[in-house]
Amino acid sequence: MSYNELRKDYLLDRWVVIAIERGRRPTDFVKQERQQAKTGVCPMCPGNEHMTPPAVLAYLQSGKGIKKVRDSNDQRHKNWVIRVIPNLYPAFLPPKAGISKKQIEKNENLCLAVGHHEVLVEAPIHDAHPANASIPQLTHVINGYIDRLRELSAKPYVQYVSVFRNHGLEAGASLSHAHSQIIAMPHFPRTVKEEIDASRTYWKKNGRCAFCDIIRKERHGPRFILENPSFTAFAPYASINPMEFWIVPRKHETSLLEMSPNAVKTLAETMKTCLNGLKILVDDPPYNFGFHLTTKPEAADYYHWHLEVYPRLAIWAGYEKSTGAYINTMTPETAAESLRTEINKTR
């Protein structure tokens, strides 16, 4: 396979992977295909490991607990609890041995799409989505994120690792088996870069982390959802999605790599509680989530990782797409109150 291209917009600081390799044609997008769910045999279900590439990481159930296996020759073990496999249609590809920085960074508007694109199969059980999964299983998933983040972020050509999840066909999940995705990329993405820059400015001006201040404010206000010793969940003040919520560590941490094992378990509980609340309230809606983080030591003082969950209840249309401004038809105060009430019911 050859590399895809990473191209920068004429004027905006916005980058796009142009999938040269996949090379789709207009006829690939006719309506039938657009609306058709993938059906038939699930390549992520146990017994079908031969339908996927070998795993780069697997957690295996053994007599003594979980055994982690990495990069072995044929990672098609049968007794796995989670598996991380290369995406069959990767947007980013690892660099060939000996390729130089100059060969990768062609010019200021063009770069080879060097990196990694992986799929984390979250459980042997097809429908073990976070709202349904057991806490031990979801803890394995988060540990899988952490293991891949540690390994990928250490590579010299990787600037950012995006860990995200698409839930439901309308949210871009073309396979319904519970899975997340991990993309390691050679530059900082626009939104996280802007957050990092703004939080640096805030820190220089106020001597405090912006997110620590946000938590202090939101945990007592009308947008508060829940809190435990490790995390606060709230609906952000300027939510651009109906029912959007964020889960933020109460301790100042820049990435998932700093979490204690106990906090990992608490994150699993927090995610399950919030996502289950959303599922009940809005009839299992499609959603996307993504972690915002950095592993750059220089940002340790001022950046604060968090998980942003975007329920997909509205369509971003011509106004949003052409202007970058948004309209949200539900107040975050209503979203938080509904989630808070629902969550307290089942506690």
Added chain:
Amino acid sequence: MSYNELRKDYLLDRWVVIAIERGRRPTDFVKQERQQAKTGVCPMCPGNEHMTPPAVLAYLQSGKGIKKVRDSNDQRHKNWVIRVIPNLYPAFLPPKAGISKKQIEKNENLCLAVGHHEVLVEAPIHDAHPANASIPQLTHVINGYIDRLRELSAKPYVQYVSVFRNHGLEAGASLSHAHSQIIAMPHFPRTVKEEIDASRTYWKKNGRCAFCDIIRKERHGPRFILENPSFTAFAPYASINPMEFWIVPRKHETSLLEMSPNAVKTLAETMKTCLNGLKILVDDPPYNFGFHLTTKPEAADYYHWHLEVYPRLAIWAGYEKSTGAYINTMTPETAAESLRTEINKTR
């Protein structure tokens, strides 16, 4: 009705209208409603003018040609060719008489959503979408955009006027009658602001308009679609949507207000040709379009208006939503070649 709130993100320079007035609840978003097309009587079809607010502008067919009527007491004329009416669920509301700038701009993160939100009914014929419409009819539509842009952009509380169109239910068009929308807003939207800033920098450095240079390059390259005396159409180098294309005036102009009557007619032809090509190639896909422009005289040297068309053939999922980086599975070179070939067939 009371005002909605315009809220700024904690860190990003991103604004959202929070629809306080509409006040939707989670149960309003259950699946049935999300997937249900509006059915029954079309409030935009002739004879149903009583179902909409009075028009702020109507073009009437008269013996001597088109008669424009504005802001009369009861704009529910029957013999219209286009009508512009206030949106029934406006994101922005006009300011009450005597309201001060200070009452509108509450603080650096909050502003009342003062402005206008209008719907332009493009034709008496329900399905007269631009790909199907006659050139005279589409010329009326563009003249309607221009009339509203002129009036709204002159208001002291309006910074930007967004003219956009949603085509198809999946693209956010909840009513299928051919219509566009116009939003006049009290601040500059993120994407256009960034384009204006970058084009100012380019102009200071190179002494030329960035867009004039882009046209010079793209009209001879693999992303070229079509050209006529007034416009060039091409697929942008870093398209974030499959089949995305832009229509740019060849003359250096900052907004639609500078177009000659002849150019208006040519724009109608260019839009119809390109949108019809898209319709044939991909089986009438949903799409959004939006004009990028400014009416600020200080930008006259360096900003250049254009129309961006975003076919909706892919889903922006967790990666795009959480990072602001994009993956496009079709190259703009393929998009341009397909559109060019299709358009040349029917010429």
